[in-house]
Amino acid sequence: MLYGRGTERAALDRLLADADAGRAGALLLRGEPGIGKSALLDAAADAATGWRVLRAAGVESEARLPYAVLSQLLAPVLGELDGLPGPQRAALQRTLGLADGPAGDRLLVGLAVLTLLGDLAEQGPVLAVVDDLQWADPESAAALRLAVRRLGAERVAVLLATREDGPEPAGPPELPVGPLAEPDAARLLAHHAPELADPARVLAAAAGNPLALRELPLASADGELPPDGRLRLAYHGQVSRLPGRTQRWLLLAALEETGEAQVLLRAAEESGLDAADLAPAEARGLLRVDLAAGRTRFRHPLLRSVLVDRAPLADRLAAHRTLAAAYGPGEPLRRAWHRALAATGRDAAAAADLAAAAAGAASRGGHQGACAAYERAARLSPDPTLARRWTVAAVEAALEAGEVERAERLALAADRPDADPVTRAHLLFARGVAEFWRDENASAHARLTEAATLVAATHPGPAARVLVQAVHVAWYDGLPAVACSLDALAALPLPDGDPLEPVVRYLAAALGPLARDLPAGAGEDAGAVVGAVGPGGTVPVGGAPAGAGAAGPGGAGGVTLGEAARAARAAGAAVPVDLVLPCGAGLVPGHDAEVLDLSRRLVREAREGGVLGTLPTLLFFLAEAELFDGRPASAAEHAAEALQLALDSGQPLWTGQLHGFQAYLAAARGEAEPCREQAAAAFARGGAGAPWARWALGLLDLGAGRAEDAYGHLAALTGGPFGYQVAAVRAVPDLVEAAVRLRRGEECARALARFERWAERADRPWARALVDRCRALLAPDEFAEELYLRALARHAEQPRPWERARTELLYGEWLRRGRRKAEARVPLRSAEQALRRLGAVPWAERAGLELDATGAPAASGPARAVVAGLTPQESQIVRLAAQGLSNRDIAAQLFLSARTVGHHLYKAYPKLGVGSRGDLAGILPALS
Numbered sequence: 001m002l003y004g005r006g007t008e009r010a011a012l013d014r015l016l017a018d019a020d021a022g023r024a025g026a027l028l029l030r031g032e033p034g035i036g037k038s039a040l041l042d043a044a045a046d047a048a049t050g051w052r053v054l055r056a057a058g059v060e061s062e063a064r065l066p067y068a069v070l071s072q073l074l075a076p077v078l079g080e081l082d083g084l085p086g087p088q089r090a091a092l093q094r095t096l097g098l099a100d101g102p103a104g105d106r107l108l109v110g111l112a113v114l115t116l117l118g119d120l121a122e123q124g125p126v127l128a129v130v131d132d133l134q135w136a137d138p139e140s141a142a143a144l145r146l147a148v149r150r151l152g153a154e155r156v157a158v159l160l161a162t163r164e165d166g167p168e169p170a171g172p173p174e175l176p177v178g179p180l181a182e183p184d185a186a187r188l189l190a191h192h193a194p195e196l197a198d199p200a201r202v203l204a205a206a207a208g209n210p211l212a213l214r215e216l217p218l219a220s221a222d223g224e225l226p227p228d229g230r231l232r233l234a235y236h237g238q239v240s241r242l243p244g245r246t247q248r249w250l251l252l253a254a255l256e257e258t259g260e261a262q263v264l265l266r267a268a269e270e271s272g273l274d275a276a277d278l279a280p281a282e283a284r285g286l287l288r289v290d291l292a293a294g295r296t297r298f299r300h301p302l303l304r305s306v307l308v309d310r311a312p313l314a315d316r317l318a319a320h321r322t323l324a325a326a327y328g329p330g331e332p333l334r335r336a337w338h339r340a341l342a343a344t345g346r347d348a349a350a351a352a353d354l355a356a357a358a359a360g361a362a363s364r365g366g367h368q369g370a371c372a373a374y375e376r377a378a379r380l381s382p383d384p385t386l387a388r389r390w391t392v393a394a395v396e397a398a399l400e401a402g403e404v405e406r407a408e409r410l411a412l413a414a415d416r417p418d419a420d421p422v423t424r425a426h427l428l429f430a431r432g433v434a435e436f437w438r439d440e441n442a443s444a445h446a447r448l449t450e451a452a453t454l455v456a457a458t459h460p461g462p463a464a465r466v467l468v469q470a471v472h473v474a475w476y477d478g479l480p481a482v483a484c485s486l487d488a489l490a491a492l493p494l495p496d497g498d499p500l501e502p503v504v505r506y507l508a509a510a511l512g513p514l515a516r517d518l519p520a521g522a523g524e525d526a527g528a529v530v531g532a533v534g535p536g537g538t539v540p541v542g543g544a545p546a547g548a549g550a551a552g553p554g555g556a557g558g559v560t561l562g563e564a565a566r567a568a569r570a571a572g573a574a575v576p577v578d579l580v581l582p583c584g585a586g587l588v589p590g591h592d593a594e595v596l597d598l599s600r601r602l603v604r605e606a607r608e609g610g611v612l613g614t615l616p617t618l619l620f621f622l623a624e625a626e627l628f629d630g631r632p633a634s635a636a637e638h639a640a641e642a643l644q645l646a647l648d649s650g651q652p653l654w655t656g657q658l659h660g661f662q663a664y665l666a667a668a669r670g671e672a673e674p675c676r677e678q679a680a681a682a683f684a685r686g687g688a689g690a691p692w693a694r695w696a697l698g699l700l701d702l703g704a705g706r707a708e709d710a711y712g713h714l715a716a717l718t719g720g721p722f723g724y725q726v727a728a729v730r731a732v733p734d735l736v737e738a739a740v741r742l743r744r745g746e747e748c749a750r751a752l753a754r755f756e757r758w759a760e761r762a763d764r765p766w767a768r769a770l771v772d773r774c775r776a777l778l779a780p781d782e783f784a785e786e787l788y789l790r791a792l793a794r795h796a797e798q799p800r801p802w803e804r805a806r807t808e809l810l811y812g813e814w815l816r817r818g819r820r821k822a823e824a825r826v827p828l829r830s831a832e833q834a835l836r837r838l839g840a841v842p843w844a845e846r847a848g849l850e851l852d853a854t855g856a857p858a859a860s861g862p863a864r865a866v867v868a869g870l871t872p873q874e875s876q877i878v879r880l881a882a883q884g885l886s887n888r889d890i891a892a893q894l895f896l897s898a899r900t901v902g903h904h905l906y907k908a909y910p911k912l913g914v915g916s917r918g919d920l921a922g923i924l925p926a927l928s
Contacts, residue, residue, distance in 0.1 A: 001191075002036075002039060002040070002043055003180060003184040003185075003187050003188045003191075003210075004180050004181055004183075004184030005036070005040065005180075005184075008029075008040055008175060008177060009040075009043065011027065011175050012027070012040065012043065012044045012047070012159070013047070015027050015044075015157050015159070016044065016047060016048060016125075016127070016157055018157075019125055019126075019127075019154075019155055019156055019157035020125050020155060021155075022153050022154070022155055022899070022903070023153065024121075024151035024152060024153065024154040024155070024156040024157070024158075025151070025157055025158070026148045026151065026157070026158035026159070026160065026172035026173075027157075027158075027159055027160070027172055027173060027174075027175050028133075028160045028161070028162065028172045028173070028174045028175065029041070029159070029160065029161040029162070029174075029175050029177050030161075030162055030163070030164060030166065030174050030175070030176055030177065031163070031164060031176060031177035031178065032163065032164050032209065033163060033211070033300075033301075033302050034209050034210060034211025034212055034215075034300065034302065035177050035178070035179065035209055035210065035211070036177055036180075036210045036211075037131070037161040037162075037177050038131055038161065038300075039210065040161075040177065041129050041131055041159055041161055044127065044129070044157075044159055045127065045129060048125070048127045048157075050124065050125075051124065051125045051126065051127050052077075052120055052123070052124055052125070052126045052127070053126075053127045053129065054073050054074065054076060054077065054126065054127070054128045054129065055072075055073070055128075055129045055130075055131075056069045056070075056072035056073035056129070056130050056131075056140075057069075057072070057130065057131040057132045057135075057301070058130070058131070058132040058133055058134065058135030058136035058137075059132070059135055059257045059259075059301070059304070060135045060301070060304065060305065062135070062137065062257035062258070063135050063136065063137050063138075064137065064337070064368075064369050064372045064373070065137055065257065065333055065334065065337075065361075065366075065369055066137055066139045066140075066333075066361050066364065066365070066366020066367075066368060066369035066370070067095050067096060067109075067137065067139050067140055067143075067364070067365075067366055068136075068137050068140065068257070068258075069130060069136040069137055069140035069141070069144075070095075070096070070109075070113070070139070070140040070143055070144070071096050071097075073128065073130065073140075074096070074113075074116070077116065077120060078096070078098065080116060080119060080120060081093060081098075081116070083119050084112055084115050084116060084119070085115065085892040087108060087608065087609065087610035088108055088111055088112035088115055088610070088892075089112065090610075091105060091108040091109050091112055091365070091610055092109055092112040092113070092116070094364055094365065095109050095139075095364050095365050095366075096364075097330075097364060102363065105365075105610045105611060105612045105613055106139070106142060106143070106365060106401075106402075106613075106649070107146065107612035107613065107615075107645065107648060107649050108610040108612050109139075109143050109365060110142065110143040110144075110145070110146030110147055110648070111146065111147075111150075111612075113143050113144065113146075113147040114146070114147040114150050114151070114896075114897060115891070115892075115897060117147060117151075117154060117156045117897075118154045118156070118891075118897030118898060118899055118900070119897075120156075121154040121155040121156050121897075121899065122898075122899065124155070125155040125156070125157070126154075126155065126156045126157070127156075127157050127158075127159065128156070128157070128158045128159070129158075129159045129160075130144065130158075130159070130160050130161070131161045131301075132161065132162070132163075132301055133160050133161060133162040133166055134162045134163045134165070134166030135301075137366075137368070137369060138368040138401070139365065139366055139367075139368055139369065139401075144158070144160075145648075146648050148172055149644075149648065150648075150896060150897075150900075151897075151900075152896065152897065152899070152900030152903060152904075153897070153899045153900045153902065153903030153904075154897050154899050154900065155899075158172070160172060178208070179207055179208025179209060180208040180209075180210060180213075181208070182203070182208070185203055185206065185208050185210075185213055186199070186203060188210060188213050188214075189202060189203060189206075189213045189217070192213065192214050192217065193217035196217050202216050202217055211300060211302075212234070215234040215235065215238075216234050218234065218237075218238055232302065232305070232306050232309075235302065235303050235306040236306055236310055238284060238286065239286075239306065239307060239310065242280050242281060242284075243277070243280055245273055245277040246277055246278060246279075246280045246281050247307075247311075248271060248273060248277075248315065248319075249268060249273050249277050249278045249281065250278075250281055250286065250287065250307050251307050251308070251311050251315060251316070251319050252264060252267050252268060252271065252273075252319050252322065252323065253287060253296055253298070253307075254298075254303070254304040254305075254307035254308050255308065255316070255319050255320065255323060255338075256296075256323055256326075257334065258331075258334070259295045259296045259297060260294060260295065260296075261289055261290070261291060261294045261295060261296055262294060263323070263326050263327060264296060264326075266326040267319075267322045267323050267325075267326035270322050270325055270326060271318070271319075271322050285299055286298065286299055286303060287299070317341075317342050317344065318342075320338045320339070320341040320342035321338070321339070321342040323338045324336075324338035324339040324342060332356070332357040332360055333357040333358070333360065333361050333369065333373065335353075335357070336350075336353040336354040336356070336357035336358075336373070337354065337357075337373070337376075339353055339354070340353075340354045340376055340377070340380060343380055346380060346381065346382040347380050347382075348380075348381060348382055348383065350380055351377040351378075351380035351381040351382075351386070351390075352377070352381075352386075354373050354374075354376055354377040354380065355373070355374060355377040355386075355390050355393070357373060358370040358371075358373035358374045358377065358390075358393070358397070359393075361373065362393075362397055362400070367397045367398070367400040367401035368397070368398075368401040368403065370393075370394075370397040371394045371395075371397035371398045371401060371403065371406065371410075372394075374390045374391070374393040374394035374397060375390075375391070375394040375410065377390045378390040378391045378394065388414065388419060388423050389423075391410060391414045392414070392423055392426045392427065394410055395407045395410045395411050395414070395426060395427060395430045396426065396430075398410060398430075399430055399433060402649070402650050404430075404433055404434040404437045405434060407430040407433070407434060408430060408431050408434035408435075410430075411426075411427040411428075411430040411431050411434075412427075412431060414427055415427040415428070415431070421454040421455055421458070422454075422455055422458075422459070424451070424454055425451040425452070425454045425455045425462075425463075425466070426451075428447045428448070428450055428451035428454070429447070429448060429451045429466055429469075431447050432444045432445070432446075432447030432448040432451065432469075432470075432473070433469075435447065436473050436653075437652060437653070439476075439686035439687055439688075441473055441474075441476045441477035441481075441687075442477050442481070444473045444477075445470055445473045445474050445477050445481045445484075445485070448466055448467070448469055448470035448473060449467070449470050449484065449485065449488060451466050452464075452466040452467045452470065452488060453488070456488075456491075456492055456493075457493070460492045460493050460494050460495070460498070461494065461495075461498055461500065463492055464489065464492055464494060464498070464500040464504060465500065465578075467485055467488050467489045467492070468489070468500070468503065468504075468507070468581055470485040470488070471485040471486065471489070471507060471511070471581065472581055475725070476687060476688055476722075478721060478722070479514055479724055482511060482514065483512075483514075486507065486508050486511060486512055489504045489507065489508065490504070490508055492504070497571050498571065499568050499571035499572045499573035499574075499578060500568070500573065500578060501567075501568075501571070502559075502563075502564040502565075502567035502568045502571070503564060503568050503573070503578060503579070503581070503582050505559055505564065506559050506561060506564035506582045506585070507581065507582060507585055509559045510559075510561075510582070510585045510586060510588055510589050510591070511585055511588055513589070513761055514588070514724050560591070560594060561582060561583070561586040561591050561594040561595065561598060562594055562597065562598065564582055565579055565582070565583075565598055575602070575605060576602040576605050576606050576609075576611060576614055576618065577611065577614055579598070579602060580602070580614055580617055580618060583595060583598050583599050583602060583618065583621050584617070584620075584621045586598070587621065587624055587625065587628075587726050588726060588729075589761060589762055590758070590759075590761075590762030590764050590767055591762075592625050592628045592629060592764075593625075593629070595621060595624075595625040596622070596625035596626065596629055599618055599621045599622035599625055600622060602614075602618050603615065603618045603619060603622055603638075606618055607893060612645065612649070613649060615642070615645050616642045616643075616645045616646035616649065616651055616654040616658070617642075617651075617654055619638045619639070619641055619642035619645070620638075620639065620642050620654060620657055620658055620661065622638050623635040623636075623638040623639040623642065623661060624661070624726070626638065627661075627664075627665070628730075628800070629800065630799070630800045630801035630802050630803075630838070632665060632668060632802070632838055632839060632840075633839070633872075633875055634879075635665065636662075636665050636872045636875075637872045637873070637875055637876035637879075638876075639658055639661050639662055639665065639872075640662070640872040640873060640876075641872075641873075641876070641894065642654065642658050643655065643658040643659070643662065646658060652685055652686065653686070653688050654688075655685055655689075656681075656682050656684075656685030656686050656687075656688045656689030656690075657682070657688050657689045657692065658689070659678045659679070659681040659682035659685065659689050659693070660678070660679065660682035660689035660690065660691065660692030660693035660695075660696065660727075661689075661692050662674075662678045663675045663676075663677075663678035663679040663682060663692065663693050663696035663697070664692055664693075664695055664696040664699065664727075666678060666696070666700075667696040667697070667699040667700035667703065668699060668703075668802075668838075668839075668840050668843075669839050669840060669841055670700075670703055670704070670840070670841040670842035670843075672700060672704070675696055675697070675700045676697070676700075678693070678696070679693035679694075679696050679697055687722075690722075691717060691722060691725045691726070691727035691728050692727045694713050694714075694716060694717040694727075694731075695713075695714070695717055695727045695728070695730075695731045695734070697713045698710045698711075698712075698713035698714035698717065698731065698734060698735075698738070699731075699734060701713065702714075702734055702737065702738055703840075703842035703843055703846075704842060705846075707738045707741040707742050708742060710734070710738040711735070711738040711739055711742055711744070714731055714734055714735040714738055715735060715747075715748075715751075717731055717735075718731055718732050718735050718748075718751045719750070719751060723751070723754075729754075729755065729758055732748075732751050732752060732754075732755040732774070733755070733770045733773060733774050733806075735748050735751055736748050736751075736752055736774040736777055736778065737777060737810070740777045740778060745777070745778045752774055752778075755770075755771065755774070756771050759771045764798060765794040765795070765797035765798040766794070766795065766798045766800050766803060768794050769790075769791045769792075769794035769795045769798075769803065769804075769807065770791075770803060772787045772788070772790045772791035772794065773787070773788070773791045773806075773807045773810065775787050776788045776791060776810070776811075776814075777810065781818065784814060785814075788807065788810070788811040788814065789811075791807050791811075792804070792807060792808065792811065792827075795807060801834050801837070801838060802834075802838055802840070804834065805830070805831040805834035805835045805838070805840075805843070805847075806831075806843070808827035808828070808830050808831035808834075809827070809828065809831040809835070809843065809846065809847050809850070811827045812824045812825075812826075812827040812828035812831060812847070812850055813828075813850055815827070816828075816850055816853055816854055821853075821854040821855060822854070824850070824854050825851065825854050825856045828847050828850050828851045828854065828856075829851065829856070831843075831847045832844050832847035832848055832851060835847060869911040870908055870911055870912075873894075873904060874904050874907065874908045874911075876894065877890055877894070877901055877904045877905060877908070878905065878908050878912070878920060880893065880894075881905060881917060881920055882920035882921050887899075887901040887902050887905075888901075905917070
């Protein structure tokens with residue numbers, strides 16, 4: 001029975017009512033120990049009559065065991081896994097130890113939980129309850145966080161509870177649970193202790209804490225202790241009055257994490273105890289044994305801590321040894337942990353047992369638990385060689401888990417000059433990755449380069465992978481660092497047939513020419529790098545192989561991206577991981593069409609194979625290629641999905657990039673506030689997203705006619721030390737337009753010269769068209785028209801709607817200013833229609849005003865009105881549905897539930913003016 005709690009119960013009732021109506025939700029209860037969180041969870045479970053209720057609770061000593069809470073939560077519904085999409089089912093089964101095989105992607109596990117909850121909700125509403133979240137293992141907590149963030153139209157409610165100092169999972173709103181009001185506290189005390197002689201003293205000591213109100217009358221607690229301390233003292237008093245054999249029984253139960261009765265009974269028998277010894281504790285209600293369910297449960301989790309804290313060291317060690325013997329072969333990690341906790345010094349056998357169990361946990365995706373086990377095994381081992389090996393394994397597990405700070409801490413402590421080169425390379429790599437995540441790119445690049453150098457001669461394949469990562473880091477550090485990494489890659493003695501050899505060759509050819517064309521502002525020292533000697537000998541900067549000069553029609557130095565990808569696949573490259581960086585690098589020399597083709601393929605393979613950690617990166621490259629190809633709607637869809645995945649997987653680099661990219665999309669649409677908000681978010685997440693954000697702000701001002709502000713943003717971008725990056729290079733035509741409007745065209749001469757050299761290397765009609773447009777803007781009237789017409793002819797060779805429309809708009813403006821109004825109407829009309837189709841509102845309006853000035857009326861209303869009201873996710877779902885995919889197929893592809901897909905379609909129909917799924921095929925051209 002609950003006393004008071006009107007506000008809390010109302011919030012729980014709303015959550016259940018919304019979920020029952022198909023509006024999924026989650027709530028996190030937060031409060032001090034004993035404040036009544038568990039009672040509120042129980043009340044919600046009791047109120048969910050006819051619901052499927054799944055329950056789990058974190059246990060302090062079990063927090064290091066991967067997926068322990070998730071296993072507990074899903075235990076009643078494991079028979080429902082067969083209905084999950086293949087990759088999700090396999091990942092979840094391997095994670096829970098139900099199938100053998102490599103670990104599933106962590107994102108995929110969370111999405112499998114989401115899909116399973118959605119499937120269960122099709123049969124009836126579902127309530128998932130997790131108590132003591134502060135003690136949940138990190139793997140389970142991460143899976144639950146992802147599922148909660150993606151809940152939509154399912155009949156699912158999720159209730160979580162944690163202590164005041166517990167975790168703060170992003171997403172669910174919080175409900176603070178405070179002390180009971182005095183009248184409610186008095187009623188509760190009167191119910192539990194009606195014979196109490198001095199209730200006022202207990203009421204004062206309990207301070208509205210319900211558990212204290214129940215427990216303090218049973219003990220002799222008094223004084224001004226905090227609630228946790230009062231309760232510990234109360235429990236201590238109750239336990240102290242029990243027989244010694246009962247206390248030993250309770251200590252075993254407190255240290256046994258699973259609550260499995262059979263394990264406890266075996267451990268008790270091993271200790272010479274029997275069931276009768278537990279009777280005094282059961283009589284006082286401290287512990288309940290449910291033989292039918294095979295579980296034991298303490299009256300309150302705090303009792304576990306009291307029992308462990310008060311037990312003498314000898315008793316704790318004996319209990320751990322007994323429990324280690326009680327676990328069967330199906331629980332290797334628990335058995336090994338108890339054996340390790342029973343060790344009083346270096347113990348080779350216990351260390352080896354724990355390391356073996358850690359390897360098993362890592363194979364199922366439990367990298368955080370594996371890290372803790374490897375770290376403990378290293379401390380237990382008397383063999384320094386094994387200790388170093390297991391420390392390296394702990395570092396690698398921490399990196400796999402995304403715990404880069406922990407990996408760095410372990411690596412820093414273990415990194416010694418006398419360590420063998422392979423060990424040092426592993427440790428330096430971890431430190432470099434951690435620094436990269438903190439945006440400390442110079443030191444990160446130095447560590448990665450040193451790591452690769454240590455093993456280049458003996459292990460060229462792994463060294464190549466480290467150096468490919470170093471190229472990525474160098475991209476955000478500066479061209480000298482890029483050149484250094486490319487030199488080192490070129491100097492590696494990769495054997496014939498190595499899968500990374502085509503990747504290395506393409507990176508060298510695609511990125512190498514940058515070192516010969518440093519942007520203004522890069523500094524004189526940077527220029528001195530050209531022709532430097534690489535770490536492996538004399539190698540041209542950029543590492544380009546012999547004959548790899550400027551890019552011709554076939555690609556970078558004659559090596560096309562498609563050819564490199566096919567060669568790497570044929571040699572056994574790890575796809576898509578090994579092809580991610582060359583895919584993005586293809587945008588640097590302007591190989592947009594090849595990037596579009598390859599990124600589509602890699603995105604599909606990453607989805608099908610469950611390699612979701614690479615998806616934010618690949619979706620970003622796909623979105624960039626789609627934008628450049630004139631597909632802003634598709635680009636917006638994929639960028640929104642990539643951003644959500646980057647947030648889900650904790651990838652700050654791509655979060656910043658995607659915020660900057662979305663700022664650009666908003667700028668093109670003329671949406672000022674969203675553009676500025678996204679740009680601010682990009683700047684706040686480090687330097688990686690700054691180029692796109694800066695371009696976005698420049699484009700926003702240019703579209704609004706604020707040429708001075710636009711020029712300031714664009715000049716800082718294109719003339720700064722990172723003017724070689726994709727966004728900076730392609731912003732030069734906008735810089736030229738802003739400069740011309742300010743009559744300062746001469747100030748952009750250096751930037752335009754670099755852009756012309758870049759376009760020459762790219763050797764694409766669309767790139768040459770942009771050069772012609774820039775020259776037309778700067779040219780005297782007697783030469784301008786020829787340049788505009790040549791630009792339009794080249795646009796026609798390789799259509800790009802956005803760039804062609806911008807050129808038509810500028811040409812039409814030039815014609816109108818020359819009083820050639822009739823001639824101006826044709827390019828202006830074409831520009832206005834294209835820009836409206838693209839959703840580029842300010843630019844379309846500008847074309848409309850120019851048309852008005854020629855005496856011709858502008859078009860009425862946006863041509864894209866049929867899809868203008870859709871969100872990016874709705875647009876993506878509608879597009880896939882129009883192609884004939886079922887809701888379930890769409891859900892599996894976009895990592896949603898089928899019910900949420902249906903909900904988005906239901907909301908999209910009235911926006912599209914259609915009445916059913918069958919009508920969608922007719923609007924597919926507009927969506928495309």
